[in-house]
Amino acid sequence: MSETADRVKKIVIEHLGVEADKVTEDASFIDDLGADSLDIVELVMAFEEEFGVEIPDDAAEKIGTVKDAIDYINSKQ
Amino acid sequence: MFDLTGMTALVTGASGGIGSAIAQGLAAQGARLALSGSNVGKLEAFAATLGGDHAIVPCDLSDAAAVDALVPQAVEALGGKLDILVNNAGVTRDNLILRMKDEEWDQVIRVNLEAAFRLCRSAAKVMMKARFGRIVSITSVVGVTGNPGQANYCASKAGIIGMSKSLAQELASRGVTVNCVAPGFIRSAMTEALTDAQKDAINAKIPAGTMGEGADIAAAVAYLASKEAGYVTGQTLHVNGGMAMI
Numbered sequence: 001m002s003e004t005a006d007r008v009k010k011i012v013i014e015h016l017g018v019e020a021d022k023v024t025e026d027a028s029f030i031d032d033l034g035a036d037s038l039d040i041v042e043l044v045m046a047f048e049e050e051f052g053v054e055i056p057d058d059a060a061e062k063i064g065t066v067k068d069a070i071d072y073i074n075s076k077q
Numbered sequence: 078m079f080d081l082t083g084m085t086a087l088v089t090g091a092s093g094g095i096g097s098a099i100a101q102g103l104a105a106q107g108a109r110l111a112l113s114g115s116n117v118g119k120l121e122a123f124a125a126t127l128g129g130d131h132a133i134v135p136c137d138l139s140d141a142a143a144v145d146a147l148v149p150q151a152v153e154a155l156g157g158k159l160d161i162l163v164n165n166a167g168v169t170r171d172n173l174i175l176r177m178k179d180e181e182w183d184q185v186i187r188v189n190l191e192a193a194f195r196l197c198r199s200a201a202k203v204m205m206k207a208r209f210g211r212i213v214s215i216t217s218v219v220g221v222t223g224n225p226g227q228a229n230y231c232a233s234k235a236g237i238i239g240m241s242k243s244l245a246q247e248l249a250s251r252g253v254t255v256n257c258v259a260p261g262f263i264r265s266a267m268t269e270a271l272t273d274a275q276k277d278a279i280n281a282k283i284p285a286g287t288m289g290e291g292a293d294i295a296a297a298v299a300y301l302a303s304k305e306a307g308y309v310t311g312q313t314l315h316v317n318g319g320m321a322m323i
Binding site: 038045 | 205247250251
């Protein structure tokens with residue numbers, strides 16, 4: 001597993017307060033991890049801070065799963 | 078109760094009548110302030126009367142880019158945190174609707190409502206991260222009752238109430254409350270310019286029999302800004318001597 005994936009998952013676990021084994025790459029933030037739309041906004045803000053990238057609104061709207069987040073961040077680094 | 082020691086606040090329109098009373102009230106409760114307004118000289122003179130360690134962050138609220146930069150400027154001036162935002166600044170461009178120019182409508186909506194939206198949006202980000210925040214916007218009794226000659230102003234003030242209720246629902250789970258204070262007639266340079274007959278006519282409509290003072294509004298703001306008001310959100314606190322009971 002890549003370093004980005006580990007850091008993304010750590011943020012998701014901490015922020016959403018979910019069990020680590022639920023945070024698979026295919027997990028949907030809303031459907032599988034119980035996030036609401038405000039949680040997604042906060043996750044995106046946390047990713048921006050952690051990785052020093054800017055995630056514009058149109059890109060943020062396409063991030064639905066853990067893998068989407070990892071892929072987007074990797075594409076910007 | 079209602080001690081604001083250690084808390085920081087951005088107040089717009091801080092050198093105006095009600096704004097300066099709000100700033101005095103928050104400072105008296107111990108808050109450190111970023112005072113905003115368009116007239117730097119007036120802000121500096123007012124800050125000098127306040128004493129203490131307050132910052133001045135001038136801003137033209139009709140300039141969208143300047144408004145978007147204001148919260149980050151205030152956060153920096155206040156040592157990296159913002160606990161309280163008071164949207165107080167407002168303008169009037171009164172006219173009967175049949176005579177109202179597009180610019181009169183646009184100016185009032187831009188300064189009173191759009192600037193408040195932009196400041197709320199910036200402040201919400203900072204406050205959500207901190208898991209604490211207090212947004213208090215000054216609306217007006219006429220935002221609820223209407224007033225002839227003020228369709229633009231009343232629309233902007235009603236807009237602030239609706240916006241605040243939505244924000245209150247979005248941010249409640251993050252420890253951020255969003256409320257409004259709605260003054261009735263408050264004694265100011267503007268009301269002092271009225272004739273005695275006009276003042277009597279106004280006072281006759283107020284059960285308390287007299288206009289309010291800036292300090293009456295400041296007390297309401299200090300309450301809503303306090304930790305003790307944490308379970309109050311999405312509300313409009315009317316401070317009007319009973320002239321409208323809503």
